[in-house]
Structures are given as C-alpha cells and as structure tokens.
Amino acid sequence: MKSLAYVVQVLVLMVVVYPALLLLVLWIAPPGASMPTRYAVSVLPALPVVGVALVLLRWLRQADELERRIQLDALAFSGIVTMLGGGAYVMLTGLPAYVLVTAFFLLWAVAVAVRRMWLGRGGE
Structure with missing residues (x-):
C-alpha cells in the first residue's frame, strides 16, 4: 500500500x-x-519533472535490495536503448523530443516487468 502513495x-x-x-x-x-520573459518562464514545466525524480528516489530508498536492483537494472537498460537507438531516430526524422521521453518510460516499464519475471518476483 505504501507504493500507492508514490504513484499518486x-x-x-x-x-x-x-x-x-x-x-x-x-x-x-x-x-x-x-x-527574456520567455527564457525566464520556460523552466517552470521542468519543476514537476524534478519532483518526480525526488519521489522516485524517496521510493527507492524505502525499497528492499531486490526491488532496487530490479528498478536500477531496468532504468539502465531503458536509458541505454532509448538514448542510443531512439535518439538517433528522433534526430534523423525531426520528431519532437517528447517521443524520446515517452519511449524511455515505456521501455523502463517493460524492462521492470521482464526483470521481475527473470528474478521470480512476479507481480509484487
């Protein structure tokens, strides 16, 4: 139930x-x-992203060792695949950057599911 608070x-x-x-x-x-006005306010939408990073870090601190390993392995895998494969594709096609970010989080979710099945952690 503790994880639900972080999801919310x-x-x-x-x-x-x-x-x-x-x-x-x-x-x-x-x-x-x-x-100057546009530059000054353009950083505002980044604040919730920083907040999400802080929420994820707080959640990882309370997680057990296996869950940390699962999440960090999945994060590393999805980051590498997204930045190498997706980055080149997005640059070549001129697609907006949010496509890359969306692909990253989708790959992260898939990597977590695969890693949990591989380590036998199921749906916890």
Missing part, C-alpha cells in the same frame, strides 16, 4: 501540476512575448 504523487505532479504550469507559461509568455 507522481500522477498529481505529471497530470495536474505539469499541464497547469504549461498553461501558465503560455499565459505569462505567449509566442509574441519578449525573449
């Missing part, structure tokens, strides 16, 4: 706070705004 925190950050900050940025600095 991540969902609130990415489903509520992130879109709200995107709208705030568009309101404060519309496309015609001065460049």
Whole structure:
C-alpha cells in the first residue's frame, strides 16, 4: 500500500501540476512575448519533472535490495536503448523530443516487468 502513495504523487505532479504550469507559461509568455520573459518562464514545466525524480528516489530508498536492483537494472537498460537507438531516430526524422521521453518510460516499464519475471518476483 505504501507504493500507492508514490504513484499518486507522481500522477498529481505529471497530470495536474505539469499541464497547469504549461498553461501558465503560455499565459505569462505567449509566442509574441519578449525573449527574456520567455527564457525566464520556460523552466517552470521542468519543476514537476524534478519532483518526480525526488519521489522516485524517496521510493527507492524505502525499497528492499531486490526491488532496487530490479528498478536500477531496468532504468539502465531503458536509458541505454532509448538514448542510443531512439535518439538517433528522433534526430534523423525531426520528431519532437517528447517521443524520446515517452519511449524511455515505456521501455523502463517493460524492462521492470521482464526483470521481475527473470528474478521470480512476479507481480509484487
């Protein structure tokens, strides 16, 4: 049940706070705004991403050794595959960067599931 609290925190950050900050940025600095203003507010949407990273780190600290190993192995695998394979594809095709980020998290989820099956941890 403890893991549910972390899932809720991540969902609130990415489903509520992130879109709200995107709208705030568009309101404060519309496309015609001065460049210094646009630069100043452009970092606002990154704050929920930092929050997600902190939530994940806090969750990893409370997890047992096997769960840490599963998550960190999956993170390393998905990071390598995404950055090497997906990065080149995105650059060559000119797709937006969010495609790369989405692919990273999908690969991470698949890698966690495969690693859990491999280590016999099932659906815990």
